Amino acid sequence: MSTVAASIKYNGKVVDFPLANPAENEIADEVLHENLARPTTERTKRLKARCRWKHAAAGEFVDAEVRAGIERMRYITEAHKASAGQPEVIRRALGLANILNKSTLVLQQDEFIIGYHAEDPEMFPLYPELAYMAVQDYLMSDYSPQPKDEAAEINEYWKKYSMQAKGERYFTQEELLQMYQVSTMEAPGFATGYNSISPPYETVLQDGLLKRIESAKEKIEHAKKEMQKIPWNATTGLDWIARIDVWKAMIIADEAVINWARRHARLAKIVAENFETNPARKEELLEIAEISQRVPAEPCKGLKDAFQSKWYTYLICHAIDRYASGYAQKEDEMLEPYYNISVKEKSFQPMTHTDVVEMVEMERLKISEHGAGKSRAYREIFPGSNDLFILTIGGTKPGYVDACSDMTDAILEGARNIRTTEPSIVFRWHPVGREKTKRLVFECIRDGLGYPSIKHDVIGTEQLKYYSQFSKNSNGATDEEAHYWGLVLCMSPGVCGRRKTHKTRSEGGGSIFPAKMMEIVLADGFDWSYSGMQLGPHTGDPTTFKTFELLWEAFRTQYAYAISKVIRAKDIMRYFESKFLQMPFVSSIDDGCMELGVDAMELSEQPNGWHNPITTVVAANSLVAVKKLIYDEKKYTMAQLVTALHANWHGYEDMRQDFLNAPKWGNDDDYADAIIKDFYEDIIGGEMAKITNYSGGPVLPVGQAVGLYMEIGSRTGPTPDGRFGGDAGDDGGISPYMGTDKKGPTAVLKSVSKVQKNQKANLLNQRLSVPIMRSVHGFNIWKSYMDAWEQLNIDHVQFNCVSTAEMKAAQKEPEKHQDLIVRVSGFSARFVDIPTYGQNTIIARNEQAFGADDLQYLNTQL
């Protein structure tokens, strides 16, 4: 039997909470999620049943069949050797062309959207040109590419050419060790290969690649004429050399992509004409062949074209030319014109709304099968999922006009019906957003998907306008363009569209860990608990800190040291990317790169700098406890605290209880919140904002924990908030520490709303009561909560809606709970594919019910 929420007294009457769907009364709490999937068609049901998930956890792949392929590394190496002596940007294009021309194609049963990035759907590619250590880790694993000797030889070949070798030269050995261990700082991209991008899909869908090739050819002709001008002027004339090479590389890359798509078309046709016995599937394969013959070469004519063209573009940008995490796109607005052609006008590829929902489900399953050849660090930090894949919907068009459409609804319906961990969805919340769509958002959340996560539409839009002013070529996002944004990864808005999108991770992303910094501040910058080395500057013996301000400034020094170093590492990577890791295909589909003849790794038009502080709340709660107990009340000395921490609180339990019970973030507590607001605005944001990155703008914090709150917790000793060594950190960016938000959901909102200055984004994780959300009042309560959240000017919120009973049942019998999805932090995961350590952190989060006081504050109409 399902649990029903207890009645409450509200506004002078008794309010009951019967379930919205009475049939659920018969479903036990322990198995609710196993009863919620309803794939739209038999086809998507079959595709889900045979999906080759590539979930990773604790650095390992959950499914033993998953392994690295060798084809990509083989063909890029072959091309690199053969192209010696040619301009680097041309070599990059030839590398892509060689992979696309020779790679094995994958065409699977039941698929309509086709294309894969490795030779086998159980595989994923590797990138030896990025980080040799990451490939070495694969070679030492159970999922090494085969033949292993060949893979080892390839990795050895790339060692001296790799991004890692290039980047490492500009750091001392000590600095590299500090970064590579991932305890106060994330390792640099040149040592991991981790990356993110927002591909300018729109040019591919709207123009087609043949038109882009024509543009590049015209540019080359124009350049040649300019160079032939009399009298010769070297100060401008020589600039054309590099630009001509960039345009030539674009042509090579685009022609290769067209040929590759058309190889798929031939394959589908051969299978249809020679092997397929089912007449319906045969017809479908011929249609698939026709589509891949047309796109991405030509503009999309209907919605099926758009899904396929987008998928090919995704594979090149995120997996074949180079690895990049994410699934950044403003999907509903991008696809809406094609939805209108196919569904409303029925003038090309006619289909019904339900057919579109099926397409959405099929696309979700393609992502669910997509494997990422990422380094171990990134196989650790998204436990229970393949990678970070996040698309954006909703929000507003210029003038703050609602951007929701029937395409938005189809995306939400598909997500709700098929139930996959990925891709995650972000919904941009604005008061003008239509209620029909908001109800679908609610249904996804209520069903426990953990997405959509919600972003504040106005904050995101205004932020892009703010960054625009720092544009190095005075061509940042216009006010109109600022409305067309999607999240680059899980939290940070970036421009979408034909130009000015985020192209590489030096723009934003990467982490820094205040909890570990708090630990080393109390040990003069030395890490006694994990690595046994000096991790930061000598900031002094904490027992000599006579005032709280001295401790505060010591923290600032550690933080400033770390943040400058990690941004320097990103920008050094960017320098080498622009010289040796050019992206001719990406450049060809960006209007700015095409116009200017500058590679996408070099051109920066819209700055969008950010970095991710993770575990800020552990550090912040620690500062509050220290101020109260040591400096204000003088109940303990700093020496006593240091001694207790080094003993992991053993023998000091009463003292630990005092520190644990000191005021905590998320309870609308004036004492704690005043200190923590300052901490966010003055140090976390204030120090970061002093930095100017490659793009010429400031770097601002995007607090979001992913699975790093677990990893960093396990590498962090005990902290003055009462944590034991090894316990997890805080799971959001501004979320209260698990279990410490004891004053209800609206107190959390009030605390969080106090932090406004010097922030780009901060993740707020909340867990909502399942019986209340599934009751007849669920939508009204949630909607009033969301309206209050919006008015309080809070940037983000996301929800778990899953019972402790169900999570505990899944821990006991994982095989029976394959459809149990939870929100970790910035991504959703299959619960049973998360290590027990991580599962326990989700169970420990407070399940927020809504009392009469909360409803009063929210002015909920029941």
Place this chain on the structure above:
Amino acid sequence: MSATGNEKMMHAEPGTKKPCQICKWQIADPTNPLRGQCTVNRNTLGGVWKRWVTDVNGMTCAKHEVGKLSFREHV
């Protein structure tokens, strides 16, 4: 000062027959596969307090146990 005494126990021993590399409590370093992380320190509530292993082939300790834990038992 060491946290639990285990750090004293983890020590360099070139040529050891019981390297961290094959110990069930070890899991690879996030960045450099020649380094690792020891996870033998576990508290009763399920917390895992890791120690850095700077050389997975040349370090060991008395708690060495050959084997491999499942992902569920790691972080």
